[in-house]
Amino acid sequence: MRSTCCVSSGTVVFLLTLVGLSFLTSASVIPAVFLGVPDKPENGLYDPSGKVAILTVNNFNDTVLRQNRSLLVEFYNTFCGHCQRYAPHYKALAERLHPWRETLLVAAIDCNAFENTGICRDYEIFGYPTVRYFSPGYMCKEGNYGQNINPHTEINELTANMAQRLAAENDTDSLPNFPNLHSLTENESKTLFNGLDSNKKFVILIYEPENTTVGLESILQFHLWPDVQVRRINDLNLAKKFQIDGVRYKIATVDREGNVVPYGVTEDTPQAYIATVESFLEAQHFKPRSEKPPKAVANLAQNQADDGSGRSIIISEVLSNKHLVYQADLEMALRQMLLNEIPKVHDIRGEQLLALQRILGVLQRYNPLGPQGNLVIRRLHEYVVNANESLGGGDFQTEFEHLNKTFGPIFSSNQFVGCVASQHNKRGYTCSLWTLFHHLTVQAARQEVSNDPLEVLTAIHGYVKFFFGCTHCSEHFQAMATRRKIWNVPNKDEAVLWLWAAHNEVNNRLAGDETEDPKFPKIQFPSEASCSQCHKSDPAVSSSKSSINWDKDAVLSFLKNIHNPGYVSRYGVENEAVLQPSLEKLRQKRMIGNVFSEMDMRMGMLLYGFCIVMMVLAFKLFALKSYRKKPYMHDILGKV
Ligand SMILES: Cc1cc2nc3c(=O)[nH]c(=O)nc-3n(C[C@H](O)[C@H](O)[C@H](O)COP(=O)(O)OP(=O)(O)OC[C@H]3O[C@@H](n4cnc5c(N)ncnc54)[C@H](O)[C@@H]3O)c2cc1C
Ligand SMILES: *[C@@H]1O[C@H](CO)[C@@H](O)[C@H](O)[C@H]1NC(C)=O
Ligand SMILES: *[C@@H]1O[C@H](CO)[C@@H](O)[C@H](O)[C@H]1NC(C)=O
Ligand SMILES: *[C@@H]1O[C@H](CO)[C@@H](O)[C@H](O)[C@H]1NC(C)=O
Ligand SMILES: *[C@@H]1O[C@H](CO)[C@@H](O)[C@H](O)[C@H]1NC(C)=O
Ligand SMILES: *[C@@H]1O[C@H](CO)[C@@H](O)[C@H](O)[C@H]1NC(C)=O
Ligand SMILES: *[C@@H]1O[C@H](CO)[C@@H](O)[C@H](O)[C@H]1NC(C)=O
Ligand SMILES: *[C@@H]1O[C@H](CO)[C@@H](O)[C@H](O)[C@H]1NC(C)=O
Numbered sequence: 001m002r003s004t005c006c007v008s009s010g011t012v013v014f015l016l017t018l019v020g021l022s023f024l025t026s027a028s029v030i031p032a033v034f035l036g037v038p039d040k041p042e043n044g045l046y047d048p049s050g051k052v053a054i055l056t057v058n059n060f061n062d063t064v065l066r067q068n069r070s071l072l073v074e075f076y077n078t079f080c081g082h083c084q085r086y087a088p089h090y091k092a093l094a095e096r097l098h099p100w101r102e103t104l105l106v107a108a109i110d111c112n113a114f115e116n117t118g119i120c121r122d123y124e125i126f127g128y129p130t131v132r133y134f135s136p137g138y139m140c141k142e143g144n145y146g147q148n149i150n151p152h153t154e155i156n157e158l159t160a161n162m163a164q165r166l167a168a169e170n171d172t173d174s175l176p177n178f179p180n181l182h183s184l185t186e187n188e189s190k191t192l193f194n195g196l197d198s199n200k201k202f203v204i205l206i207y208e209p210e211n212t213t214v215g216l217e218s219i220l221q222f223h224l225w226p227d228v229q230v231r232r233i234n235d236l237n238l239a240k241k242f243q244i245d246g247v248r249y250k251i252a253t254v255d256r257e258g259n260v261v262p263y264g265v266t267e268d269t270p271q272a273y274i275a276t277v278e279s280f281l282e283a284q285h286f287k288p289r290s291e292k293p294p295k296a297v298a299n300l301a302q303n304q305a306d307d308g309s310g311r312s313i314i315i316s317e318v319l320s321n322k323h324l325v326y327q328a329d330l331e332m333a334l335r336q337m338l339l340n341e342i343p344k345v346h347d348i349r350g351e352q353l354l355a356l357q358r359i360l361g362v363l364q365r366y367n368p369l370g371p372q373g374n375l376v377i378r379r380l381h382e383y384v385v386n387a388n389e390s391l392g393g394g395d396f397q398t399e400f401e402h403l404n405k406t407f408g409p410i411f412s413s414n415q416f417v418g419c420v421a422s423q424h425n426k427r428g429y430t431c432s433l434w435t436l437f438h439h440l441t442v443q444a445a446r447q448e449v450s451n452d453p454l455e456v457l458t459a460i461h462g463y464v465k466f467f468f469g470c471t472h473c474s475e476h477f478q479a480m481a482t483r484r485k486i487w488n489v490p491n492k493d494e495a496v497l498w499l500w501a502a503h504n505e506v507n508n509r510l511a512g513d514e515t516e517d518p519k520f521p522k523i524q525f526p527s528e529a530s531c532s533q534c535h536k537s538d539p540a541v542s543s544s545k546s547s548i549n550w551d552k553d554a555v556l557s558f559l560k561n562i563h564n565p566g567y568v569s570r571y572g573v574e575n576e577a578v579l580q581p582s583l584e585k586l587r588q589k590r591m592i593g594n595v596f597s598e599m600d601m602r603m604g605m606l607l608y609g610f611c612i613v614m615m616v617l618a619f620k621l622f623a624l625k626s627y628r629k630k631p632y633m634h635d636i637l638g639k640v
Contacts, residue, residue, distance in 0.1 A: 044110035343397035355462025366443035373410035
């Protein structure tokens, strides 16, 4: 009974393999020029024409250090779903604080971009997004990397908090960019226009009750209006001199002749005060100072234009091959790990160092790269194992660059293929990281290298905990690992299935989320179309659509098959010479495939059918003899 089931699922898997092979064939037909469009680092989460100033390694020091204004910086990772969901809030904050820009600039830096790795390391960013406040004159000193601001503070509260911080930057004499944020004194009230620019036609007085920021926010809001000067008054008795009673009238305008006009405000919110002042300014036909065009960051605009046909060709390839695993994605994951996430950690020690040693150990044992890549990872593993107490992320990066220079190149591609996105900032790295993780669990289960069933899961868990730059993902994953009893996984096959089930749980949670790519909806993997055998057709269960009745043997077989290195697709690979030559055999088969494709279709179908029947027969014969040892079709194929 069990044997037949296995044979039939094996047959399906084998059919699948054939389909996979035929697609490999079609891949070789696509002109290389279409594939050569590298997936350039994208703009990050913010548009250069928007209100959030974009920082990169090229303008960071010039924008952050020794400034005569304050600065708010968000350190984020483009791929982090939580950062993506946060971006609209940060944009709204930047929009709200835009009138303050000469006093407080709102900026952001993408820590996911390779060139910014060093900055995010130097500023000791531990989670994403991190928002930091920098005072005027800030200098980068050890132990002072800006003040953490809770990014999830509600926008009105955060605005009020910023206004108070700016008011507390008390050394205003050397801060000509700051408006006068002090509250009006008795003496000043006598000579309101003293020391003011001759442009100023009105002084606008705002009565600011205790513990509110209506005055401060109004001052900052109208700082760049040349015709008026806004001041705040905290003392009600002083305010009364200007017909402000704190009940009916809360704002007063004073012109150079000393004429006072009081105004009421509908609500005690900064917005209501600002709206009242605005309507006055409008009535006077005053305008804010015209804005300088924003400084363009050179390489950004260029990248934006780069969304050529390469991507859409890849998308249609991938959509017609939903379950293939691509070499390019495995490499993209490694690239981000080795060049960005690990080097981004300032000081790697203790448990974190152990986690690094473990993941490199696993990568070394089940390396998806070619011979040079194997060598580099092996040396890198030795390097981290020899770091006894601590290791700087920068030193790791230097060592990697040195090894790559000596033995490289190690990567055959530089673009996402299976993890290609149809929209900016979707999929990409996190998708490739899952793919690599599955790949590692499968390689461990296929080989006898280690008999520790937890070897790969422990390494993955440690990496996600200490290095994965999606902070919320990391927290979720750890909670899930405990809940799903990761440490009780009994063997390597179960480890493959553990990760599969865990990933499906995440898919389930994220289905329909705004971070989902509409062309690649989250499904319970594999779909029925990809592996009908994986879905048991038990009528009792299938009637309740909520959960799928999986045939776990078939799922395991399916995963082992799609992650078989022999069937990892090289679509999108640019430098095949870097990879293991072991696919030579496959390449010869592919040539046969080419012959097929040029033949009469019916003839081709006939041969296909014949071939399948022969293979099924061969498999049955073989499976009867050595079912226990070789339960999976790819093992047999490996011997052909
Ligand atoms: C460890 C980890 C935890 C994450 N946690 C979160 C989180 O908490 N919140 C959040 O917003 N994002 C999280 N992400 C990101 C999120 O899971 C996706 O990676 C991201 O949304 C991109 O999705 P995708 O559609 O490209 O496919 P992904 O879900 O990334 O899958 C990549 C590929 O793996 C294959 N696949 C899909 N499911 C399975 C499966 N069950 N078994 C085997 N292969 C499968 C498919 O071919 C798929 O294209 C996490 C990522 C990782 C690596
Ligand atoms: C930026 O400033 C820091 C600290 O002063 C310095 O170490 C670093 O080299 C500077 N970076 C650039 C690109 O100038
Ligand atoms: C403030 O700093 C900016 C940038 O360094 C400079 O362009 C501007 O002139 C300075 N403003 C004043 C008033 O010093
Ligand atoms: C600013 O305020 C702080 C704390 O109140 C005080 O220690 C410091 O001397 C003040 N600086 C100036 C220039 O007023
Ligand atoms: C106000 O002005 C008077 C006279 O010009 C001066 O003596 C007094 O010190 C001033 N008060 C403050 C608080 O500056
Ligand atoms: C202002 O805040 C302080 C400290 O939180 C509090 O003691 C005081 O009562 C508040 N005043 C008003 C008018 O709410
Ligand atoms: C770590 O310890 C080993 C053996 O004790 C030693 O050979 C090696 O040099 C040490 N490595 C570093 C980086 O200190
Ligand atoms: C590795 O070295 C090659 C040259 O051998 C170089 O082209 C490539 O950019 C380097 N890659 C990385 C990731 O540093």
